[in-house]
Amino acid sequence: MIKQKLLSRSIKKALPYAIALSYASIAFIGQAHAEEEDDALEAAVAAAAAGKIEKMVVTGSRGAARSVKDSPVPVDVIADDELKSVSFSDTNDILKTLVPSFSVTREPLSDGATFIRPATLRGMDTDKTLVLVNGKRRHRAALVQIGGSGSQGPDISTIPSSALKTVEVLRDGAAAQYGSDAIAGVINFQLKDNSEGGSFTADWGQFYEGDGEAFTLSANKGFALGDKGFFSISAEYTDSDPTVRAQQYCEDYFCVTDPSTYPAEGFGSYDDYAQNWQSASMTSKKYVQPWGQPSSDSTAIFYNAGYTVSNTLELYSFGSYTDKSASGLFYYRYPGNGTIENIRLEDGSTWNAMEIFPGGFTPQFSGDITDYSGVIGARGMLQNGLSYDISGRYGSDKIEYTMANTINPSMGDATPTLFHPGALINKEKQVQADFTLDFNVGAFASPLLFAFGASYMDESYELEGGDEASYEAGPYSAVDPWGFCNADGSATAAGLGVIGNGSTLNCADPDDPVYQVLGVGSNGFPGYSPMYSGKYSRDSYAAYVDFSADVTEKLFLQTAFRWEDYSDFGSELVGKIAGNYRLTDHFGVRASYGTGFRAPTPGQQGTTNVSTRITGGMPVATGLFPAGGPIAGALGADPLKPEKSTNYTLGFTADFDSGLGVTLDFYRIDLKDRMYAISTMDVSATPGASGYDNYLALSNAGVSGAESIGGVFYFQNMFDTRTTGMDFVTNYGFDNAMGYTSFTLSANYNKQEITDDKTGAFNNEDAFDFENSKPKWRGVFTVNHNIGDFTVTARANYYGSYQNSDGEDAEVLDKQKFGDEMLIDLEASYQITEVIKLTVGARNIFDTYPDKGLFETGQGRIYRDDSVVDWNGGYYFTRISMDF
Template sequence: MRRTSSFLALRAFPVLGLASLALPFPAPAFAADGADKLSTVVVTGTRVSGRQAADSVQPIDVISGEQLSNQGTSDLAGALNKLLASVSVPRPHNTVGGEAVRPLVMRGLAPDQALVLVNGKRRNAGAFLNTGGALGRGTNPIDLAAIPVSAIERVEVLRDGASARYGSDAIAGVINIILKDQSEGGGINATLGRYDDGDGTRRELQGFAGFALGESGSLTLSAEGQHNDATNRAGADITPGAQADGVYGQVTNKVGAPALESGKLAFNASYALNDAVELYSFGTWGRRDAQSHYGRQRATSAAVAAYFPDGYLPQYDPVIKDQALVFGSRGQLAGEWAYDASVDWGRNTYDPYIKSVNTRLFNETGSSPTNFHNGTYESSQWVGNLNLSRAFDVGLVEPLSVSVGLEYQAQDLEISAGDFASWYGAGAVSMPGISPLSAGDWSRHSLATYLDLEGKVTDKLTLSLAARHENYSDFGNSVSGSLSARYDFTPRIALRGSLSNGFRAPTLTQQHYSSIQSQSQDLGNGPVLVQSGTFAVDSNIARLLGAEELKAETSQSQTIGLVLRPTDNLTLTADAYRITIDDRINLSSAFPVTSAVARQYLLDNGIVSDSYQSVRYMTNAADTRTIGLDLTGEYRWRLDNGDNLKGTLTYAYNRTKVTDLAESPAILGQLGIPISLVERREVGQLTDTNPRHKLIIAGDYSISALNLDLHAALNRYGSFWVYSNTSPNLDQKFASKWTLDLSASYSWSDNWRLTVGADNLFDTRPDRTRAENNATGTFQYTSYSPLSADGAFYYASLNFAW
């Protein structure tokens, strides 16, 4: 039974009054609020200096650092999820790392189909590959959690394909993180919170400070520290093993958000040598130590009984480290050319540790370690970029902006073997370490040239053209182009649209990643716990089972949008889009290899290991088509008494359909493996497992006389399906859910501010998994839900600024 909340007073908050902030008010004499984010000068989706968000030819959302900091969540992806309907961030649990490197889904596409920039520079890829039961299986996302929110001035989110301007990955859009650039001032913020169930206590400390560098420069430093306790939403254990051990009906597992400790640093500096040359540099450093668990292991073997006579939970402790550093110079060359030259380096490391035992080692030697380092995945990237821009007077209403550039990338992936004991024999129980056979070092490079043109053809028509050619050392050439246009019928009505093609190169991690993990998989007879091997496409075992070299994904995108500004206070946008993607990169189905025929075939071809029951690899097996609609609205009031009121609405709809699937390799049929290359559950993850609808209605009211700011956000997460490989009768639809977030902030001087709030005030949870799909009783909630199963979260933050 869930514990009764001790926060009854908070639940008595004037909900109706705050919720009404998002509804129309009577119309007294209001003045326009000058702090309109549409007047923000943006740098994403254009190389024209001075372009404002309100005049962009493509849809761009601008999220301020203050908006990010005012959310009840501490990580960047989670904050964007609270603010943008076009973004979805599921809350997976116990998914072999997905709970520590959370996937961000944009426009219903894969997590690695959205490009991430920092200060306009390409962010390094992560080393983690999502292989667990979470959205985006087989994707290699950028680690957004490595960037401290306290360092962010704003985030510009371009909701359109942009490969022609930025290169690989920008199929769904671009997230450009702009860092704070201050020569004075700063702030410190401390946050404490916990969940309504009494667990998951969160402790955070954030701070930043700006410093002047002489009379011509600035330096901004930022730091964050975080310590989160784990949550546990596991159900009662109803397995025969639990009955035999006398713990039937008890909670014997841990399923929920991981325990987490993290530290993050960032800096952003610039110094003008003279009027024509400015030097700049910025960088980030981060480390996260997470802790989650696998399913309970009984003391049925001598090894387990020797160290854990009552059984144990194997503990999975990934350590994620990320460093990034950029040096550059910008300014004016001879004549009227502006330049920006930079060198960008980044590295992400994923180190899995596990607390378990090696049964074979114990049986052969009489002892086994109980702590293992399972190896290291390390991805690094160098980028050199030179961009030249100039405006030419060619007879248009405004000068034609021309940008040309070169970009060189060098990428490296190093996979290091784990401790001998971690992989010897069948390896550590639940997750064997990386064997020397899977270790290696791989690299590639690419060279890109690009051209951007943008100008106002008439007073009403703006055109933008971009073209890019890239040559990769491992899979060849790619040519991307885009044409965008905006027609302003009046200063208050505009139509915009774009046509583009794009691509996403397979990452080195996707090409060469290998691991063996204990996972619940549906191999055609219902979910069972198996040791599942994920193998590189160029490995012997993957090739024997039909794997082929990965190709780049290619895309075509069309967008059309309407921008309305009926009054100075009201802005409305609607953008419809269609995105087709060929050769999508995804994990194959898990192929069972336990039959005598399959084992003999593998043995005859040199595969002697029997430490796994299923095999899978990366494929280009699916073509998809996504259609969608993004709606945004914002209304601002300033009352005569100085109070400010803002209402916002953001809604997203997207639907993906698989238009073609590759045929299964013939060898599978010959071995009697009755599983297709991409099964219906995998197809469902591409189509119906991500909710099609998301709605956010928010209101903010500032009472100037009381120095009080109130915030309310009503969120609706759409329904979704999780499919079964065993039978359509086991498919489950998870219903749509509404949540309410409330917060209140009080400032008692120019320096001090206290915020108290509740996320998911009414403790809404996802639907429970059907009993037929939860045979152990442990996994009450699905890992695919965008709504956390942890429930209501209450927090308080104290901020001191100077």
């Protein structure tokens, strides 16, 4: 309550100044100093990277460089040397290590999330954080996460750390400044712009368990374009082997090591099974369900170029190409689990998929991602002092799926074992114009910076159909496909014919294989049929204004307004006000208030998916259908609508001559009409069963293979939420007799709660897990010590406790509390020559694991696969790098 009162008073006092800034826009006088500011920023960033002076930032105070302590909102600036100090190749993992409010999970068995991992900032999903490269919006990945919020954001892993000069993480809502998606914050990746020199790094490592070997090669080289330009190119190649953190598949209903659970009748002997079950695994000869990190490899190339034509004109361009692939495993299909069942062939004989896969099978799911982008632009200054930046960008991301080591059960003995289920494609085109102008206002301590601009964006999302066998409803998707039996249990003429040829057909036996119904499509991930394929597109326009100035020597204020208009959702106006007040030379206070708006993407509106989930040990085909389409509509869905947010922040900064710096920021994000997946609804083709009405809705909507679908869900604007939290950052460095030592401590507290459940479609278990399944506390403490040519870095990663529940709609849920964890990293570097450096180290040196899961584990899984705490254990590495 005290915090809210202080924040309210700050806003009320600042409001008259914000109005004054808005009206001051009519007095365009004075000259802009954008060119001088750019030069100053370049020098400041370089000096900050060398540890000489305070870091500077432009993100958060559009168009003008300010120190981090003077920024009106919290911003982390991560320099090149800090990026290099983390022993990860994936930029997601680097950010997770250095920014506590940024989290990313490793999901080994989660459809597309195996390839493009979901990340969060301040508890908000990926699509609520705007990602920029060189200040320009980064295009989205093609994947829509099929669970949770259904987020669709940029694939940060396609941006190699070797291409980066700095990373700016704005931890505050900034939709009014930068546009839709910036509800939780903004991450701006600044590319290297060197015109000479370069670097090369080779990194190798593996986990203590002896698996997960990873190899990374990265390089950068800068070239001069005449004496007024630069061309910097970076490339990175990574290759990671899978890990296995599993136990043998053993459940009450089926245990690999227990012959008594083996359904021997009709499937051969247990001895036959035991000799052949290894064929079920593509990567491990020890476990039929080898849970772990998937294998992956990636090649990425980025370039950044600029050329100064004159004192008033600079041309620039940057772009990227990434080719990435990954492969993981789905659930093990054991004999008799509903997928591997006896069926009657056309000649009356029985057949079973064990003739292809003795002992069962584990589907292998692979994705090949092709991602590329290009930006061209011109910036400069007109004679009247107006600076401009006009640019155009294009981005494309495509993921092509492959299913191997599986079957289309409904095709019986005619099934292939390799399928191409289709592809997802996301494309974006945008034209943008940004302008800034300084003009003097007599009452202010500095010129007023007036920034304004407009943009047009065209975006599309396409589901590209798969090969026919991946979605075909074969003859065994229905009972008695060959017409052998009459309704009264007697044999037809065709049935009598096969009986006469020696068939064991018994139409009077309801358990005869003739009545067996099997699933449709490539098992694990059916392909996109023509019915579910298609293209969704929209365009949008936006315009914004942004005013900022030092109102007094101690008070900086900023206000911004943005209007956006979408072809599918109409228009919205959002705004923001932020300020920083220097109480003394060493202490300051800052606050912000803003509104935000995020329109569901074309992908979120159009994505369709049928995947397999395990329920009670049985594989259940679960369908996701577009909320605005006829299928979900028949199930009770409403079309999606935009999410709207209100952000509040209040922060304090302190910096001392001794080198100690401290920032403390409190925040609250109220999100209205938050989009999320409803709890899965049962589907059953059995009349009178609880899911029978849902089956009828699917069947009447023309869903192929509706009989084999056991669950269905869709995205909805489910509820209103409130996220509250705190960010604390302190750093201190000093010279001593042993060299130079620096300390950095970053901590984040984040709490989410549902304030209004609008649909009632969330069961008790999902609601509890939404609010409690992630650690509320997260911290990183880093110590870096330099002495001569030696550097030692130690880092402690802290994760607070969290809970998970089980019981769906039970009045009293079963709950498990996971203890807090501390993972320690340690590395040492030696500068062999002026060019060559050798580094050795280990992540999680004490081989710490999270608690084993009681719920949502099993089938060989030990740890929750969505755990924020890494479950791969210790990892050691060595790295050699050259800077020339």
